[in-house]
Amino acid sequence: MFEPSTLKDIAKALGLSTSTVSRALRDTHEISAETKKIVLEYAEKINYRPNPIALSLKERRSKSIGVLVSEVANHYFSQAINGIESIAYDRGYHVIITQTHESYEREKINIQHLASRSVDGLLVSLSAETSDTTHLKNLHQRGLPIVFFDRVAADIDTHKIVANNEKGAFEATEFLINKGYKRIAHLTSTSHLSISIERLLGYKKALQQHHLPVCEDYIKHCAHGGMFLDEVESAINSLMNLPEKPDAIFVAGDRLSVGCLMVLKKLNIKVPDDIGIAGFSNSDVLDLLNPPLTAVHQPAYEIGQIATEMLINLIESKYPVYEFENKVLDTSLSIRS
Amino acid sequence: MFEPSTLKDIAKALGLSTSTVSRALRDTHEISAETKKIVLEYAEKINYRPNPIALSLKERRSKSIGVLVSEVANHYFSQAINGIESIAYDRGYHVIITQTHESYEREKINIQHLASRSVDGLLVSLSAETSDTTHLKNLHQRGLPIVFFDRVAADIDTHKIVANNEKGAFEATEFLINKGYKRIAHLTSTSHLSISIERLLGYKKALQQHHLPVCEDYIKHCAHGGMFLDEVESAINSLMNLPEKPDAIFVAGDRLSVGCLMVLKKLNIKVPDDIGIAGFSNSDVLDLLNPPLTAVHQPAYEIGQIATEMLINLIESKYPVYEFENKVLDTSLSIRS
DNA sequence: TTATTTTATGCAATCGTTGCCGAAACGTTA
DNA sequence: TAACGTTTCGGCAACGATTGCATAAAATAA
Numbered sequence: 164m165f166e167p168s169t170l171k172d173i174a175k176a177l178g179l180s181t182s183t184v185s186r187a188l189r190d191t192h193e194i195s196a197e198t199k200k201i202v203l204e205y206a207e208k209i210n211y212r213p214n215p216i217a218l219s220l221k222e223r224r225s226k227s228i229g230v231l232v233s234e235v236a237n238h239y240f241s242q243a244i245n246g247i248e249s250i251a252y253d254r255g256y257h258v259i260i261t262q263t264h265e266s267y268e269r270e271k272i273n274i275q276h277l278a279s280r281s282v283d284g285l286l287v288s289l290s291a292e293t294s295d296t297t298h299l300k301n302l303h304q305r306g307l308p309i310v311f312f313d314r315v316a317a318d319i320d321t322h323k324i325v326a327n328n329e330k331g332a333f334e335a336t337e338f339l340i341n342k343g344y345k346r347i348a349h350l351t352s353t354s355h356l357s358i359s360i361e362r363l364l365g366y367k368k369a370l371q372q373h374h375l376p377v378c379e380d381y382i383k384h385c386a387h388g389g390m391f392l393d394e395v396e397s398a399i400n401s402l403m404n405l406p407e408k409p410d411a412i413f414v415a416g417d418r419l420s421v422g423c424l425m426v427l428k429k430l431n432i433k434v435p436d437d438i439g440i441a442g443f444s445n446s447d448v449l450d451l452l453n454p455p456l457t458a459v460h461q462p463a464y465e466i467g468q469i470a471t472e473m474l475i476n477l478i479e480s481k482y483p484v485y486e487f488e489n490k491v492l493d494t495s496l497s498i499r500s
Numbered sequence: 501m502f503e504p505s506t507l508k509d510i511a512k513a514l515g516l517s518t519s520t521v522s523r524a525l526r527d528t529h530e531i532s533a534e535t536k537k538i539v540l541e542y543a544e545k546i547n548y549r550p551n552p553i554a555l556s557l558k559e560r561r562s563k564s565i566g567v568l569v570s571e572v573a574n575h576y577f578s579q580a581i582n583g584i585e586s587i588a589y590d591r592g593y594h595v596i597i598t599q600t601h602e603s604y605e606r607e608k609i610n611i612q613h614l615a616s617r618s619v620d621g622l623l624v625s626l627s628a629e630t631s632d633t634t635h636l637k638n639l640h641q642r643g644l645p646i647v648f649f650d651r652v653a654a655d656i657d658t659h660k661i662v663a664n665n666e667k668g669a670f671e672a673t674e675f676l677i678n679k680g681y682k683r684i685a686h687l688t689s690t691s692h693l694s695i696s697i698e699r700l701l702g703y704k705k706a707l708q709q710h711h712l713p714v715c716e717d718y719i720k721h722c723a724h725g726g727m728f729l730d731e732v733e734s735a736i737n738s739l740m741n742l743p744e745k746p747d748a749i750f751v752a753g754d755r756l757s758v759g760c761l762m763v764l765k766k767l768n769i770k771v772p773d774d775i776g777i778a779g780f781s782n783s784d785v786l787d788l789l790n791p792p793l794t795a796v797h798q799p800a801y802e803i804g805q806i807a808t809e810m811l812i813n814l815i816e817s818k819y820p821v822y823e824f825e826n827k828v829l830d831t832s833l834s835i836r837s
Numbered sequence: 838t839t840a841t842t843t844t845a846t847g848c849a850a851t852c853g854t855t856g857c858c859g860a861a862a863c864g865t866t867a
Numbered sequence: 868t869a870a871c872g873t874t875t876c877g878g879c880a881a882c883g884a885t886t887g888c889a890t891a892a893a894a895t896a897a
Contacts, residue, residue: 166642167616169853180877185855195875216556216618217853220882225553235597236578236784244572248599257613260572260597262585276594279504279549424788447573448783451761453790506883517847522885532845554883557852 168209177205188213219281227257228474229277231287233265233388238445239417239463240288243312246467247286254475256283263290265387271298284308284474286467289316291388294355308477312470315357322473324466324490328358331459331494332365335441336413338457338496340373344411344439348381348402350395350423351415352388359384362415362443381409389419396426403430414442420456421446427454435500455499462492505546514542525550556618564594565811566614568624570602570725575782576754576800577625580649583804584623591812593620600627602724608635621645621811623804626653628725631692645814649807652694659810661827663798665695668831669702672778672796673750675833677710681748681776685718685739687732687760688752689725696721699752699780718746726756733763740767751779757793758783764791772837792836799829 170181170188177184179202187194187202188211194202219225230247232240244260251258259282261273270290275298277285287299287309296316303309303319315323339347349366351359367377383398402409414420420442427434434440434454444458469490477484507518514521516539524531524539525548556562567584569577581597588595596619598610607627612635614622624636624646633653640646640656652660676684686703688696704714720735739746751757757779764771771777771791781795806827814821 170855171853181853182855182878183876185853186876189855193875198875212612212616214557214853215616216553216562217882218855219553220551220557220852221854221856223882234578235572235581236575238573241571241573241578245599257617262582275549279552280594281553421785421788425785428788446785448758448762448785448789451758451765451790452785452788454788507885508883518884519848519886520846523846526885530845535845551883554852555885557882558884560852 167214168211169214170211172209173202173205173211177201223281224283224478225257225281226255227259227280227282228471228478229274229280229282229285230258230260231263231270231273231277231285232260233263233288233290234390234418235260235262237417238447239313239461242445242463243288243467243470246464247471248467249464250468250471250475256475263293265291265390267292267295274298274302278302278307283478284310286470286474287311287316289314289356291353291356291386291390294353306483308474310470310474310477312466313358317357320487322470322477322487322490324470324473324488324492325357325361326461326466326494327491328361328494329365329368331443331461331496332362332413332415333369334365334494334496335443335457335459336366336369337373338498339411339413339439339441340369340375342411342435342439342500345375346378346381346407346409347375347411347413347439348383348409349413349415350383350385350398350402350419350442352384352419353386354384359415366413366415380405385419388416389422392422392425395419395422396429399423399426399430403432409438411439411441414440416442417444417446420444420458424452424454424456449497449499452499457496457498457500459494459496461494466492504551505548506551507548509546510539510542510548514538560618561620561815562594562618563592564596564617564619565808565815566611566617566619566622567595567597568600568607568610568614568622569597570600570625570627571727571755572597572599574754575784576650576798579782579800580625580804580807583801584808585804586801587805587808587812593812602628602727604629604632611635611639615639615644621647621815623807623811624648624653626651626693628690628693628723628727631690643820645811647807647811647814649803650695654694657824659807659814659824659827661803661807661810661825661829662694662698663803663831664828665698665831666702666705668780668796668798668833669699669750669752670706671702671831671833672780672794673703673706674710675794675835676748676750676776676778677706677712679748679772679776679837682712683715683718683744683746684712684748684750684776685720685746686750686752687720687722687735687739687756687779689721689756690723691721696752703750703752717742722756725753726759729759729762732756732759733766736760736763736767740769746775748776748778751777753779754781754783757781757795761789761791761793786834786836789836794833794835794837796831796833798831803829 170184174181174184184202187199235241248258263270310322312324370377385394389395414423432438441457445463449456449458507521511518511521521539524536572578585595600607647659649661707714722731726732751760769775778794782800786793786795
């Protein structure tokens with residue numbers, strides 16, 4: 164069977180004790196240069212690698228961080244993950260990625276598993292279903308470093324790093340207004356998510372600033388953030404069945420934006436003639452889309468990087484940290500019409 | 501600090517030994533019903549969970565499987581990962597995802613890390629740069645179960661599960677031929693990858709069967725599978741600078757197909773008037789693309805599922821397995837013109 | 838009452854590694 | 868020469884959970 168070599172193997176082969184071998188490899192001053200040389204050479208020869216599991220057990224840390232996102236098949240998250248990995252890799256940490264598929268149950272299970280696997284910290288973006296964050300609060304109170312990104316928990320005091328959702332939503336809505344649309348609907352994820360709240364706020368502010376009414380019937384939530392096309396379709400259908408149909412939609416999410424375009428195509432509603440669309444999306448193929456999509460782009464890679472920097476700093480901090488940052492990065496609007 | 505409860509805590513609290521507690525929790529016959537009840541209730545109360553790290557160290561298995569893919573930001577792989585997770589979850593395994601970004605070095609490092617982290621098995625799709633598979637061969641020979649999917653290693657004898665790349669490529673090429681294109685180029689990944697070899701074969705067979713010449717100048721390889729737009733652009737440029745320009749391209753990869761469309765748009769080459777395109781892609785937005793893309797779709801989710809089934813069966817097999825399967829799943833061609 | 842079985846529990850080793858203590862063996866100093 | 872400090876190394880314990888073996892008490896049989 165598959166048996167990696169251990170300290171004991173080296174010790175036995177060289178007639179030393181395991182502690183001596185361990186110290187020789189860690190280059191302690193109390194081992195003679197000669198012994199060190201012998202040990203190092205033999206270790207090299209048999210390609211010895213310390214067992215990280217044994218180390219985790221002993222040191223109570225694993226040099227790994229857990230990541231919780233809703234879906235890797237989402238451009239925002241896959242870009243964020245690349246940012247996370249770039250930093251983690253540099254600083255000697257490994258990354259364990261888990262997906263919630265927007266399910267609260269999956270989120271609890273994954274968090275529980277990551278915690279018991281001795282990850283040294285967590286990077287979390289909440290699932291669409293999550294409104295209760297007790298499972299994270301417990302871990303955080305017991306001292307596990309957590310950094311939120313994208314979908315943050317309002318009631319947990321720690322580092323948070325997000326895009327300027329309100330401003331991005333404002334700009335996208337204003338773009339539609341400037342294009343001459345008057346009845347702008349808003350398609351978004353569950354109402355309790357931080358990103359939903361902020362984007363809704365930006366949407367409303369833009370309407371108000373341009374003296375357009377805010378109509379609650381125009382605001383549609385999708386319980387799974389557009390993961391299923393059904394929910395997008397029924398949301399759009401209910402918008403289109405209103406006595407006064409909207410003439411544009413501001414869409415607040417990556418999956419939702421794509422889903423929205425697909426549904427409109429299916430319903431044979433022309434963009435931008437029948438209806439105007441603008442939305443959040445980090446897709447790499449936006450330039451190839453037909454109908455075109457004016458999109459709010461988030462600095463996902465950078466958000467992942469900064470979140471990871473912050474998390475590793477928390478993990479490696481010698482003293483407990485009580486001052487937390489709330490970092491907001493600007494979005495950019497790519498106009499396609 | 502963050503301190504989960506242990507067997508020792510329970511033992512101390514109840515005035516028992518750790519072994520009694522352990523046996524009570526595992527419901528051994530040699531513990532009295534009364535003691536069991538007390539222990540179980542207390543364990544429940546303090547929310548005891550066995551430390552998986554300690555278990556890994558002792559049992560030499562971790563109930564987790566490692567996955568190696570080139571990029572999660574690739575529709576094929578993100579779908580495959582969802583398939584992998586669906587099965588792994590059902591059978592009580594956890595999934596650790598790592599990305600190579602098509603780099604051989606990253607592949608070696610990730611594999612090494614997964615192995616030393618005591619994953620019980622590996623699901624591997626090779627990076628574009630990988631031509632030497634010694635790092636995997638060593639692990640496999642030492643008994644670590646490995647199942648390949650998508651990009652498989654010819655010289656390692658184990659389960660392999662792939663799409664019918666040759667047939668898919670044949671159909672896509674034939675589609676272009678039937679559309680009336682005569683000079684069909686082929687844009688693909690590195691030449692040593694199994695998928696490249698098989699797709700090239702299908703491409704050539706289609707040409708031959710329709711009495712079209714196979715021109716080596718028309719076959720372009722991208723060293724990083726289209727991960728960088730530069731390589732796609734230079735490949736297309738060199739195709740377009742040929743004395744006899746191709747009038748169509750069959751593209752053999754997800755990233756490559758998208759990249760190809762982007763470059764053509766940038767160069768203002770019209771599809772399908774100036775040039776015809778067909779390619780492999782599992783993107784979910786193909787119906788929204790302009791220019792449209794006729795695409796070979798692979799059953800990625802199913803491939804992930806089957807590979808995981810096979811791997812877990814290998815892991816849990818009581819006896820060494822010497823008979824390996826080579827499973828091939830059919831692709832489907834979605835015509836968009 | 839004594840011998841034997843059954844039942845319930847504890848001890849100690851194990852997995853691989855490192856921290857701590859102590860023990861030689863040597864050199865230095867009073 | 869005795870006392871002390873250094874250098875270099877080995878042994879033990881610990882991290883958390885499991886398990887074979889030992890052992891104790893209780894129950895049963897002779």
